[in-house]
Amino acid sequence: MxxxxxxxxxxxxxxxxxxxxxxxxxxxxxxxxxxxxxxxxxxxxxxxxxxxxxxxxxxxxxxxxxxxxxxxxxxxxxxxxxxxxxxxxxxxxxxxxxxxxxxxxxxxxxxxxxxxxxxxxxxxxxxxxxxxxxxxxxxxxxxxxxxxxxxxxxxxxxxxxxxxxxxxxxxxxxxxxxxxxxxxxxxxxxxxxxxxxxxxxxxxxxxxxxxxxxxxxxxxxxxxxxxxxxxxxxxxxxxxxxxxxxxxxxxxxxxxxxxxxxxxxxxxxxxxQGKPYLGIGPSAHSFNGNERGWNVQNNSKYIKAIEQSILPIEIEILSITDKYNEYVMTGLRTLWGVSLEKVERDFGENYKIYLLEQAEKHILEHLLYLDEGKLLVTKKGKFLSDGIASDLFMLNLS
Known part of the structure; x- marks a missing residue:
């Protein structure tokens, strides 16, 4: 597109x-x-x-x-x-x-x-x-x-x-x-x-x-x-x-x-932290909170399009589930963790309930822990954080 x-x-x-x-x-x-x-x-x-x-x-x-x-x-x-x-x-x-x-x-x-x-x-x-x-x-x-x-x-x-x-x-x-x-x-x-x-x-x-x-x-x-x-x-x-x-x-x-x-x-x-960014150049990605865009991954096609004042970009409109999954993935990678308050405020109570249910087994295995309303990865779990995050993803709201 x-x-x-x-x-x-x-x-x-x-x-x-x-x-x-x-x-x-x-x-x-x-x-x-x-x-x-x-x-x-x-x-x-x-x-x-x-x-x-x-x-x-x-x-x-x-x-x-x-x-x-x-x-x-x-x-x-x-x-x-x-x-x-x-x-x-x-x-x-x-x-x-x-x-x-x-x-x-x-x-x-x-x-x-x-x-x-x-x-x-x-x-x-x-x-x-x-x-x-x-x-x-x-x-x-x-x-x-x-x-x-x-x-x-x-x-x-x-x-x-x-x-x-x-x-x-x-x-x-x-x-x-x-x-x-x-x-x-x-x-x-x-x-x-x-x-x-x-x-x-x-x-x-x-x-x-x-x-x-x-x-x-x-x-x-x-x-x-x-x-x-x-x-x-x-x-x-x-x-x-x-x-x-x-x-x-x-x-x-x-x-x-x-x-x-x-x-x-x-x-x-x-x-x-989910802030907006603008990606300039071939293959660069952009994000505005609601949409993600990425430029064509080809130097010649990129140059030709831009010379014609055309932005060679594809865009994806993010669903609420996409946004939740992305927040979980990025949050678990950081010392800021995943805020239960933010999950409930931005995505709804169903998402918070689901998150806690999915997190329970990882908490019992000492890979995740709760601290002041935030879900965080333990030292033991850090190397596995991307895999743990995928277990917390919402695949289908129904």
Missing amino acids: SSSMGSSLLERFGGELGIYIHIPFCKQACHYCDFHFSTSLKKKSELVNALVKELQLRKDEFKNTTVETIYFGGGTPSLLTIDELRLLIDEVYKNYSVAENPEITLEANPDDLVSIRAQSKTIFEEYKSVGINRLSIGIQSFFEADLKLMNRAHNAEEAKNCLQEATKYFKNISIDLIYGIPGLTNENWIKNIETVLSFDIPHISSYALTVEPKTALDTFIKKGLVKNVDDDLAQQQFHILIEKLEASGFVHYELSNFGKPNYFSKNNSAYW
Whole structure:
């Protein structure tokens, strides 16, 4: 389903707004990744121009909102030049109401940050000059064997050099780490965590390696070239992560995210709390509280449509059951939990009764607990939270 410039895809929604800008380019394909991206940069300029135009086309959809966060995700946004980043950030300011001090995050790879050299300023100073105030750096591991298995573009030395330089200019830094990698021992996993802590990084996003269908990793495992992921080992490493980071002053505020006080990701927290967001670029998703939209997952089709002032978007109107299920899924992943009062207020008493009935067995198994009217996941249940949430979903109201 597509929408023209004259019609609004998403219902106007008052309050805060996050803008996500998808940069669908990478130097090379990581073996585990199933996100939308291209390793050819031929259409990068055309794509950036299309992103600018989409920002213009959609400015009326969220008229009564204030942009609190701008997030460059991908793909690899650090492949954009400073001028391209400046162009996109300026376009947001021209077309939207922006908060006084918005969180502006750039996802970046270590090899880009250590290889880019400006004539008079470091790349970090350049980023700050265009308004970027938060970096999310895709480290994943500090061990060469892990990086090669995942086909990462950087090496361990570049990862460390990158953090050494980045921390001179940015305090608000997040890094990504992956656990459960075949061959990654608990000993080396602890070393990964300790290396991050040595740089005084205030935010860590950490994920279990998952084998997505049709990825290179999936093929290698099926051919016996790589060992399959060991779920028990991944769970051990998840609990090691929690123990180490909480002992170092981090708050485990979302299943995959740990932040020191005042360093939680405002962008991601908005997703988990059900706030509206606007997704710009191919494959990007948008949400206004009642509808979800997603752009076509093809660079050429996206560019062609936007050039014709057509938004290449499909939309789904969310039912009350969809909204309940989404709230349960996101709430259980966070320290804020699932509020029984909110469930009853927003979805009705039947939903609250159903939720408590479904939760009972998990409470008895010490995977869930109730605290001050909120349903929360125990430490024992955290690794299983997505599966637990699915048990609480309402499939059919009748």
